[in-house]
Amino acid sequence: MMLSKLFKSQVREEESGNGNGFHVNGNGPFIQLNQVVKTFKNAAGEFTVLKGIDLDFYRGEFVGVIGKSGSGKSTLINMITGIDRPTSGEVFVGGVAVHKLTENQMAIWRGRNLGIVFQFFQLLPTLSLLENVMLPMDFCNMYTPSERKERAMMLLEMVEMQDHANKLPTAISGGQQQRVAIARALANDPPILIADEPTGNLDSKTADAVFVMFENLARQGKTIVMVTHDSALAKRVTRTVLIADGEIVNEWVAKALPTLTHQQMLKVTHQIEPLSFDPGQTIIQEGEAGTQFYIITKGVVEVVLKRPGGNDVVVAQMGPGQYVGEVETFRSIKAIASVRAGHAPVEAIALEPEEFQQLITESQTTREVMQDIVEQREQENIDHRKEKE
Numbered sequence: 464m465m466l467s468k469l470f471k472s473q474v475r476e477e478e479s480g481n482g483n484g485f486h487v488n489g490n491g492p493f494i495q496l497n498q499v500v501k502t503f504k505n506a507a508g509e510f511t512v513l514k515g516i517d518l519d520f521y522r523g524e525f526v527g528v529i530g531k532s533g534s535g536k537s538t539l540i541n542m543i544t545g546i547d548r549p550t551s552g553e554v555f556v557g558g559v560a561v562h563k564l565t566e567n568q569m570a571i572w573r574g575r576n577l578g579i580v581f582q583f584f585q586l587l588p589t590l591s592l593l594e595n596v597m598l599p600m601d602f603c604n605m606y607t608p609s610e611r612k613e614r615a616m617m618l619l620e621m622v623e624m625q626d627h628a629n630k631l632p633t634a635i636s637g638g639q640q641q642r643v644a645i646a647r648a649l650a651n652d653p654p655i656l657i658a659d660e661p662t663g664n665l666d667s668k669t670a671d672a673v674f675v676m677f678e679n680l681a682r683q684g685k686t687i688v689m690v691t692h693d694s695a696l697a698k699r700v701t702r703t704v705l706i707a708d709g710e711i712v713n714e715w716v717a718k719a720l721p722t723l724t725h726q727q728m729l730k731v732t733h734q735i736e737p738l739s740f741d742p743g744q745t746i747i748q749e750g751e752a753g754t755q756f757y758i759i760t761k762g763v764v765e766v767v768l769k770r771p772g773g774n775d776v777v778v779a780q781m782g783p784g785q786y787v788g789e790v791e792t793f794r795s796i797k798a799i800a801s802v803r804a805g806h807a808p809v810e811a812i813a814l815e816p817e818e819f820q821q822l823i824t825e826s827q828t829t830r831e832v833m834q835d836i837v838e839q840r841e842q843e844n845i846d847h848r849k850e851k852e
């Protein structure tokens with residue numbers, strides 16, 4: 464089947480223009496959250512679930528949103544879909560200020576621009592599968608009535624459910640219902656798919672099949688934001704966003720120090736200082752005291768040893784997600800090598816030695832991992848020094 468016949472759209476221009484009173488925020492990221500706060504009030508008082516989220520999603524990304532139960536994933540997703548509104552802050556999707564839409568504008572905008580997939584499928588029980596898939600087109604008055612049926616059939620074919628088109632949702636399995644729900648989400652050819660635990664209620668084999676469907680849609684150019692509990696699936700997306708206690712964990716902290724708890728990662732996120740270095744600039748000077756722990760976030764650094772004659776020799780190169788300064792901060796010793804930015808600018812995040820030491824006191828697994836790496840790098844250092852002589 465020709466997928467190109469099913470999917471053409473990017474953002475719907477009529478909504479992005481200023482013509483019908485929507486508030487537009489120019490170019491920039493496809494989905495943008497600025498300082499989003501969400502506070503729920505109940506009898507017990509106020510409870511802030513999202514604590515000032517700044518987050519960007521770019522066109523064509525397939526992003527996994529992960530985090531513990533209760534961390535705020537669904538609340539975050541509901542800010543993007545407009546299912547719920549922020550207490551303060553801004554949400555822009557394709558340039559449209561979602562937080563400013565009226566309920567009526569919201570329903571039409573959402574129906575045309577977002578495909579939403581839920582954990583419990585949420586097909587309408589009294590409608591056939593075909594009618595379920597046609598519903599968003601009817602609601603938003605997209606395509607001609609005859610095209611709607613044909614398009615719904617093609618979408619059911621894409622998810623391999625065309626033979627069941629006239630059945631009711633109760634007559635098919637959970638995995639099949641989710642495939643139909645994906646077809647329904649694609650009815651109006653939205654540029655964005657938002658899914659909250661779409662595989663959460665499926666066995667692992669069915670979950671994998673559904674995930675592959677999302678992968679294919681990402682390849683078709685859809686921008687996908689998917690909440691998942693499944694760490695194996697989270698490894699297969701193009702980027703993961705980790706949320707802990709209503710805040711976003713710095714992605715490089717999560718990547719470089721995966722053995723920390725989410726709480727600890729969040730603490731480090733608050734402690735780190737972002738730094739940038741010019742090409743060739745010294746980051747760590749051999750022999751200096753008080754070296755920080757650096758996680759590289761952009762560019763390449765060179766680990767340099769001095770030859771007795773005075774020439775430098777580059778013994779290692781490190782890139783984004785790797786760290787330097789761990790030997791010095793772990794051992795509380797003077798720098799055993801120099802580190803400098805390579806031929807391009809370097810960005811890094813730095814942690815003070817005391818903060819790093821506190822961290823490895825609090826996380827035994829991280830300390831063990833660091834211990835191994837430190838011993839390995841010390842040995843390499845000794846070997847390189849022997850080579851030089």
Ligand SMILES: Nc1ncnc2c1ncn2[C@@H]1O[C@H](COP(=O)(O)OP(=O)(O)OP(=O)(O)O)[C@@H](O)[C@H]1O
Binds near residue numbers: 503
């Ligand atoms: N409408 C609401 N009123 C009051 N509290 C709410 C409401 N919705 C969510 N919460 C609370 O906000 C917190 C975050 O909930 P949320 O559903 O976003 O978490 P989650 O990360 O999606 O969790 P899970 O993995 O279990 O789905 C929870 O403590 C939840 O009880």
Ligand SMILES: [Mg+2]
Binds near residue numbers: 536537659
């Ligand atoms: Mg949830």
